Amino acid sequence: MSTSDRTPDPGEFDTSHTIAVRKFNRTHGLLPPAVEHQDVQLQRCLLQLSQKQKPIDKYLYLSGIRNSNVHLFYRLATNHIKDIAPLIYTPTVGDACLQWSRNYVQPEGLYLSYSDKGHVASILHNWPDHAEITVVTDGSRILGLGDLGINGMGIPVGKLALYTACAGIRPEATLPLMLDLGTGNKELREDPLYLGSKREKVSAQEEREFMDEVMIALNEKWPGIVVQFEDFKNPFPALERYQHKYTCFNDDIQGTGAVVLAGIINAVKKSGVPVKGQRAVFMGAGSAGVGVAKQIVEYFMREGLTEDEARGCFWLVDTKGLVTNDRGDKLAQHKVYFSRNDNGGKQYKDLAEVVDYVKPTILMGLSTMGGIFTPELLTKMARWNKHPIIFPLSNPSANSECTFEDAIKYTNGTALFASGSPFPPVNYRGKSLQPGQGNNMYVFPGIGLGTILSKATVVTQSMIYASAQALSTALSPSERSQGWLYPEIARIRDVSVIVAMGVIRAAEEAGVDRETRIEGMKDGELERWVRSKMYDPHEETQRVEKEVHSYIQDVAANGVGGSHL
Secondary structure (H helix, E strand, O other), X not given: OOOOOOXXXXXXXXXXOOHHHHHHHOOOOOOOOOOOOHHHHHHHHHHHHHOOOOHHHHXXXXXXXXXXXXXXXXXXXXXXXXXXXXXXXXXXXXXXXXXXXXXXXXXXXXXXXXXXXXXXXXHHOOOOOOOOEEEEEOOOOOOOOOOOHHHHHHHHHHHHHHXXXXXXXXXXXXXXXXXXXXXXXXXXXOXXXXXXXXXXXXXXXXXXXXXXXXXXXXXXXXXXXXXXXXXXXXXXXXXXXXXXXXXXXXXXXXXXXXXXXXXXXXXXXXXXXXXXXXXXXXXXXXXXXXXXXXXXXXXXXXXXXXXXXXXXXXXXXXXXXEOEOOXXXXXXXXXXXXXXXXOOOOOXXXXXXXXXXXXXXXXXXXXXXXXXXXXXXXXHHHHHOOOOEEEEOOOOHHHOOOOHHXXXXXXXXXXXXXXXXXXXXXXXXXXXXXXXXXXXXXXXXHHHHHHHHHOOOOOOHHHHHHHHHHHHOOOOHHHHHOOOOOOOHHHHHHHHHHHHHHHHHHHHXXXXXXXXXXXXXXXXXXXXXXXXXXXXXXXXXXXXXXXXXXXXXXXXXXXXXXXXX
């Protein structure tokens, strides 16, 4: 091994490295002389972060650390995940995407344009690392912000940062992937700073053909790579086309459904109302809303209801009112499953009318219509229910159907609450109440980790359901006693282990796993094995030191290597 011509990688400019490591990396003299403890590094980062006033400035600062010293970034993220996660993903990532082209400094991820059709495989070979998981988007529906084209690259970048921080998937094994298929956003196409193709969005048929090439090329380059689809305007075609052929899932549909289901499992138990007595009104009948509702249907069925009985517990509302068979418009295919036929010919035109009609026990929001859960609706929910279940799940915070403060205020402190975006605690009658956050980061990192470690050939619905079940059991005794629906986010790596184990067990039961080393493992042994496979950024400095020490010993013993030490 020769290091005489070696150029240091950006991540090797780490002030926690010893002098021996710096000499090996050829960074000796290029770094200040102090060899710092990792805690001192984090202290400096937190100080610099605190000096940034706007969330977008904090995001850009953190991006700079991730690209210059990846292990330091993940030490910061894992130690302070509750504070860092909102800055590297929702809600701040929304602003980052809106400004992506204007703030562009360096490449982050891989871009595949429609003009590359026929050459996708050769472009994938430009990616320098072995990828085990990729997050793919075409930017056509970013959060609640609409079509942002390639500016949506912030989503795969941020999502994969959470896969690493929360579940210990090594950063070099992650691939942020943007499909540049044009954009229907005229303002972007006319923006001279926009970095995507300035063409109209390709047709559905053209997109399908391009996606076929992408999926084939990904699996030829990295067989069995886990593909997570994200923020497609119509997410169903890709999932339906590939889910039984490749190892893939859609977090908008399946991940959202799983994390909400975990909260619902705990909320239903706390509400005192049996499953058969639950009535759920959903404001929002898009892909995420339908995906969530279908997950809960499966839970209700596992609790003893027939499919028709379980489906009958749901009333979905879109911009035209209650989704019914006789409303007079042509329903999108994904809405048909929950369309009502028992409305007696009467149409309910808005959420307020539907709520008065149904008198729900569960009020779920996936509409991106900020504030639509009005004080009047919340007050009625408390009148009808001892513990109303209120889940305003839209992102970012401005699009949330209500705030935690309003939910507590207008239900007199009785709401069982979970939101999609973070809200601060509320002091109510002398007690500090903590909001639940049904954030997908509770499940998708564990789904990814469990799928990778089990070497699953596909991601089955049973694996997704298992992630929700596992998450619902992850509460500590203290968290349960305080009435929480989700665990403390600071415990996310432990939670991801629990979720990953549930996914692995489900893969084994479905017969789609290929990892023979875990066959017959007891739960305790499996947990230790999962933890041993997780990347820990705190151990990277020691790992490098051991490698350098071993190399020096080899050189001394064998007289090889051409070392400059």
